[in-house]
Amino acid sequence: xxxxxxxxxxxxxxxxxxxxxxxxxxxxxxxxxxxxxxxxxxxxxxxxxxxxxxxxxxxxxxxxxxxxxxxxxxxxxxxxxxxxxxxxxxxxxxxxxxxxxxxxxxxxxxxxxxxxxxxxxxx
Amino acid sequence: xxxxxxxxxxxxxxxxxxxxxxxxxxxxxxxxxxxxxxxxxxxxxxxxxxxxxxxxxxxxxxxxxxxxxxxxxxxxxxxxxxxxxxxxxxxxxxxxxxxxxxxxxxxxxxxxxxxxxxxxxxxxxxxxxxxxxxxxxxxxxx
Numbered sequence: 205x206x207x208x209x210x211x212x213x214x215x216x217x218x219x220x221x222x223x224x225x226x227x228x229x230x231x232x233x234x235x236x237x238x239x240x241x242x243x244x245x246x247x248x249x250x251x252x253x254x255x256x257x258x259x260x261x262x263x264x265x266x267x268x269x270x271x272x273x274x275x276x277x278x279x280x281x282x283x284x285x286x287x288x289x290x291x292x293x294x295x296x297x298x299x300x301x302x303x304x305x306x307x308x309x310x311x312x313x314x315x316x317x318x319x320x321x322x323x324x325x326x327x
Numbered sequence: 328x329x330x331x332x333x334x335x336x337x338x339x340x341x342x343x344x345x346x347x348x349x350x351x352x353x354x355x356x357x358x359x360x361x362x363x364x365x366x367x368x369x370x371x372x373x374x375x376x377x378x379x380x381x382x383x384x385x386x387x388x389x390x391x392x393x394x395x396x397x398x399x400x401x402x403x404x405x406x407x408x409x410x411x412x413x414x415x416x417x418x419x420x421x422x423x424x425x426x427x428x429x430x431x432x433x434x435x436x437x438x439x440x441x442x443x444x445x446x447x448x449x450x451x452x453x454x455x456x457x458x459x460x461x462x463x464x465x466x467x468x469x
Contacts, residue, residue, distance in 0.1 A: 224409060302410075305460035320448075326438065326439075
């Protein structure tokens with residue numbers, strides 16, 4: 205039981221931590237000047253030279269590894285619904301790390317999405 | 328408020344691109360791996376599966392779509408909130424269920440339909456909020 209909770213924590217914190225690091229890097233990169241192939245390629249080049257992007261990628265890889273380990277212990281109908289908690293953890297990270305303003309409507313939406321994903325994944 | 332409207336529209340277009348690319352990529356990978364058959368977990372079996380995988384056109388198209396997902400994800404996060412994009416992306420689960428019913432004629436349990444409805448209402452709620460609540464950094468020169 206303990207090891208399942210631990211692996212779940214690594215899964216959730218790894219994916220949300222990785223996505224937050226990538227968001228941080230993308231905000232530092234700035235918007236592409238225009239959404240044309242050439243400008244997009246230059247934009248991607250700048251993004252890949254940002255250190256935060258390369259903090260995010262290994263975190264997401266660790267999270268994926270935790271997912272594989274969890275799936276070898278527990279049924280998928282438990283693992284995926286439990287990982288829907290990452291919507292709540294990610295929103296907390298957005299609020300306290302990225303300093304985004306989470307309005308009541310956004311919180312309500314996130315909680316509904318979290319419950320909905322858990323139900324869909326449970327089958 | 329023309330810029331506000333423009334921001335909302337381009338965010339929605341990008342989120343839609345993300346969802347479509349992720350779903351198409353996953354479905355194509357699934358189809359390609361099924362064409363290849365189950366992987367035997369021996370040295371020779373894995374090597375054989377690897378050869379089949381890198382020569383399978385369906386899998387390459389799937390990888391192309393997953394690359395498209397990554398690019399649209401990174402692009403939208405360069406201007407929109409993470410807490411906006413992340414729940415909005417869950418619309419993909421609802422879309423996948425609808426496609427499974429329409430195209431694969433799968434039967435879906437009532438519990439799963441309730442989940443689909445909750446996701447749709449949740450995404451609509453998040454969609455109403457401002458896509459960007461942090462300060463706009465000066466646009467980097469291309």
